[in-house]
Amino acid sequence: MRNNKHFRPTKAIIDLNAIKYNVNELKKHIQPNVQIIAVVKANAYGHGDIEVAKAALEAGASMLAVATPDEALHVRKHIPTAEILVLGYSPASFADYAAEENITLTVYSPNWVEEAKKVCNKSLKLHIKVDTGMNRIGVTTVKELRSLYDAIQSAEHFILDGIFTHFATADEEDDSYFQKQVHRFEQFIKALPEKPRIVHVANTATTLVKDARLQYDAVRFGISMYGLAPSKFVKSKHPFPFKPAFSLETELVAIKQIGPGESVGYGATFTVNEPTYIGTLPIGYADGLIRKYSGQDVLIDGKRVPIVGRICMDQCMIALPTAYNIGEKVVLIGKQKNEEITIDEWATKVDTINYEVPCIITSRVPRIYYKND
Numbered sequence: 001m002r003n004n005k006h007f008r009p010t011k012a013i014i015d016l017n018a019i020k021y022n023v024n025e026l027k028k029h030i031q032p033n034v035q036i037i038a039v040v041k042a043n044a045y046g047h048g049d050i051e052v053a054k055a056a057l058e059a060g061a062s063m064l065a066v067a068t069p070d071e072a073l074h075v076r077k078h079i080p081t082a083e084i085l086v087l088g089y090s091p092a093s094f095a096d097y098a099a100e101e102n103i104t105l106t107v108y109s110p111n112w113v114e115e116a117k118k119v120c121n122k123s124l125k126l127h128i129k130v131d132t133g134m135n136r137i138g139v140t141t142v143k144e145l146r147s148l149y150d151a152i153q154s155a156e157h158f159i160l161d162g163i164f165t166h167f168a169t170a171d172e173e174d175d176s177y178f179q180k181q182v183h184r185f186e187q188f189i190k191a192l193p194e195k196p197r198i199v200h201v202a203n204t205a206t207t208l209v210k211d212a213r214l215q216y217d218a219v220r221f222g223i224s225m226y227g228l229a230p231s232k233f234v235k236s237k238h239p240f241p242f243k244p245a246f247s248l249e250t251e252l253v254a255i256k257q258i259g260p261g262e263s264v265g266y267g268a269t270f271t272v273n274e275p276t277y278i279g280t281l282p283i284g285y286a287d288g289l290i291r292k293y294s295g296q297d298v299l300i301d302g303k304r305v306p307i308v309g310r311i312c313m314d315q316c317m318i319a320l321p322t323a324y325n326i327g328e329k330v331v332l333i334g335k336q337k338n339e340e341i342t343i344d345e346w347a348t349k350v351d352t353i354n355y356e357v358p359c360i361i362t363s364r365v366p367r368i369y370y371k372n373d
Contacts, residue, residue, distance in 0.1 A: 073097070260273055
């Protein structure tokens with residue numbers, strides 16, 4: 001059997017050198033002895049969790065963070081020794097699996113601890129999540145914190161390894177709500193009889209533009225590890241330039257010239273007024289190129305050309321200034337010659353945040369990794 005992995009020319013190119021550069025630059029920025037927790041949840045924001053995690057660890061990250069138990073198990077299968085923290089909810093039934101695989105879990109309920117004790121009699125590391133204002137998961141009062149602390153201490157095999165919170169507005173210029181959350185967290189820390197090994201509150205925005213004292217024992221490096229800014233405000237203030245790691249490309253698979261009055265695609269929503277070359281690309285909304293991207297520019301021969309008509313499930317069409325050859329490379333995200341189309345541009349097109357853009361590029365699009373070691 002031939003070992004051809006990918007036949008369709010549509011692919012995401014992931015520059016692991018950019019990942020390592022961004023981690024290395026963060027190391028220079030943070031305080032000495034502060035650890036980096038590389039956040040690789042959601043398949044590393046769509047970049048590919050295993051390869052990105054390995055690159056981040058090689059560059060100096062000391063822990064990985066994911067969102068779900070299943071993500072943790074997938075990473076552990078490929079990376080047997082790294083510390084892994086599940087940031088989100090894990091059912092108590094997962095506790096024994098986590099202990100077996102040396103996976104650290106987030107906890108915020110004494111009842112969870114009691115249920116987990118029934119199924120787990122192995123050493124299990126836990127991080128307490130404190131809710132200081134996000135109003136998602138986490139203990140919300142000092143009384144709840146002490147109750148949870150006591151429950152963990154009474155569990156023979158459970159280890160309180162860390163405590164953390166998450167800031168709602170760290171990436172905004174107005175830091176009044178942010179400061180309220182900081183104050184609340186400080187009150188929680190004071191209420192603990194003993195400080196755990198790792199205190200971490202600094203997400204990417206906090207790490208880059210806020211008080212260095214908030215770096216505590218570790219920082220969580222998320223969106224900017226991938227070369228993207230959490231917000232326009234952070235982008236204007238960040239202490240070092242980022243290198244984007246994600247690009248998306250395909251090839252021209254068909255071209256035809258249509259005449260005045262002819263239309264393109266479902267619903268005939270795009271009609272030409274003059275002879276126009278129309279190219280077809282093998283990428284559609286089943287790949288994450290949602291229909292709202294109609295009208296977005298792509299690059300061919302270093303020139304911007306628009307997606308026209310409705311995006312199909314597996315294909316989309318572009319209007320061309322001339323007849324290009326079949327197989328001509330088309331860049332949807334990334335650089336070509338002197339032009340560049342960024343993830344931020346895509347996000348603006350559909351009124352969302354840059355986090356969402358790579359995350360919704362589906363698994364049907366292969367991730368191809370570039371590393372020039």
